[in-house]
Amino acid sequence: MSWRRICAADSVALNSLKKFEVDGIPVVVANYGDGFRVFPPICPHMEEPLEESGLIEGKVLTCTKHLWQWNLATCQMEGTETEKLMHFYDVKQEGDDLLAFIKSEHIYEFDEEDEMDDDDFFNS
Numbered sequence: 721m722s723w724r725r726i727c728a729a730d731s732v733a734l735n736s737l738k739k740f741e742v743d744g745i746p747v748v749v750a751n752y753g754d755g756f757r758v759f760p761p762i763c764p765h766m767e768e769p770l771e772e773s774g775l776i777e778g779k780v781l782t783c784t785k786h787l788w789q790w791n792l793a794t795c796q797m798e799g800t801e802t803e804k805l806m807h808f809y810d811v812k813q814e815g816d817d818l819l820a821f822i823k824s825e826h827i828y829e830f831d832e833e834d835e836m837d838d839d840d841f842f843n844s
């Protein structure tokens with residue numbers, strides 16, 4: 721049984737992200753209008769906390785650190801950055817509750833070459 725209750729659906733406002741911890745596993749819930757998405761709370765680019773840097777507009781999630789974007793309706797990445805995809809947990813609503821199918825915490829692997837700082841990013 722890996723469906724886990726995350727929160728009440730009405731606790732995440734439209735076009736917003738909210739971080740939760742479920743059985744010790746951190747997740748972010750995004751309400752994009754047509755539904756909800758649940759995913760690890762860090763950007764798969766450079767570990768930015770998405771509950772702080774994430775912005776939802778028109779069903780698109782933007783990490784404001786370097787502007788990577790994901791379409792929350794399709795779970796696909798927008799634009800040309802295709803190397804690292806966001807991990808989305810399956811999600812469903814039962815009554816007032818949001819549940820996500822989480823067997824175990826999804827941990828992204830980050831390459832050392834990705835460890836550039838902001839100066840490197842904006843000068844490259």
Ligand code: FES
Nearest residue numbers: 763765766783786
């Ligand atoms: S850390 Fe999110 S786009 Fe770079």
